[in-house]
Amino acid sequence: MKIKSEIIYTDTIYYYKKPVPGYICSILSANDPDGKNLNILERDSELELEYILEPNTTMSDIRNAICEKMNKQIGDLCRSCPCICIKSHEDFIEIENMDIMVETLLRKFQIEGNLQLYFAFSALQGDIWREGQIHYYMQSREYGKHNRPHVHVNAGDRYSAAIDILTGEILAGEIPGKYMKQIKNKVEKNRGFLIDCWNNMTDGINVDIDYRFGITSFRNVLTDYEGVKERN
Numbered sequence: 001m002k003i004k005s006e007i008i009y010t011d012t013i014y015y016y017k018k019p020v021p022g023y024i025c026s027i028l029s030a031n032d033p034d035g036k037n038l039n040i041l042e043r044d045s046e047l048e049l050e051y052i053l054e055p056n057t058t059m060s061d062i063r064n065a066i067c068e069k070m071n072k073q074i075g076d077l078c079r080s081c082p083c084i085c086i087k088s089h090e091d092f093i094e095i096e097n098m099d100i101m102v103e104t105l106l107r108k109f110q111i112e113g114n115l116q117l118y119f120a121f122s123a124l125q126g127d128i129w130r131e132g133q134i135h136y137y138m139q140s141r142e143y144g145k146h147n148r149p150h151v152h153v154n155a156g157d158r159y160s161a162a163i164d165i166l167t168g169e170i171l172a173g174e175i176p177g178k179y180m181k182q183i184k185n186k187v188e189k190n191r192g193f194l195i196d197c198w199n200n201m202t203d204g205i206n207v208d209i210d211y212r213f214g215i216t217s218f219r220n221v222l223t224d225y226e227g228v229k230e231r232n
Helices: 020-027 036-044 059-069 070-077 103-106 177-188 191-201
Strands: 002-010 046-050 084-088 091-095 115-122 125-132 136-138 150-155 159-164 169-176 204-211 214-220 229-231
Touching: 002 059, 020 036, 020 070, 036 070, 036 103, 059 070, 059 103, 059 115, 091 115, 103 125, 136 177, 150 177, 150 191, 159 177, 177 191, 191 204
Parallel strands: 002 115
Antiparallel strands: 002 046, 084 091, 084 115, 091 229, 125 136, 136 150, 150 159, 159 169, 204 214
16 A cells, blocks of 8 residues: 655644744754754655555554654654544544554555545644743643643743633643742632633633532543544
8 A cells, every 4th residue: 555644734624735833943953053954854744655455554653764864863753643633535533542453444444445545733822921031821732631721831941831711730740849939829810811722722611610619521622433534
């Protein structure tokens, strides 16, 4: 079977080939003063290979085979891509479980001939605030992570964490106490705004809060089917 791959960028509604988001440029430009990796990115953004499918071939196998054809740094970047899609007719199908069998996908979505694979990176930077050495931001791809509304925070040059918007506590990562008091106060004072950011900038659970009555509810806005999420 012929496998074709493309690197694309999405704002959660539309998909683009260009421009390359700034954070991708920053990752690829690290330790590359001549900018060669960005030129290689353009070359590796569209690839194809012949692949012999076995009954137990998984999407992870396909992804890894494509990444092996790429420049090492770009291949490593694509292996960590949070959103990998295939295309069925005119629909993008996001693969939630990379261990799913390729033949299962081909049957379910009636794909014949070539398999088109997309490495879809976020085109959203998600910046909220920058205060001195502290940077608050949202990530667009949050479905299935932590199961709590949260904001990402970088502090200094070494520390980062996901901070629960409702409690101000650390869900994952590490930030020293000298930063946490300021971060917790900021989150508590701006909780309503952060919830709006979470609901509008991420694909995580939707949060409805009625401060007057103190009622908080969560609503999962996406559904799974055998590890696959379908988008039009």
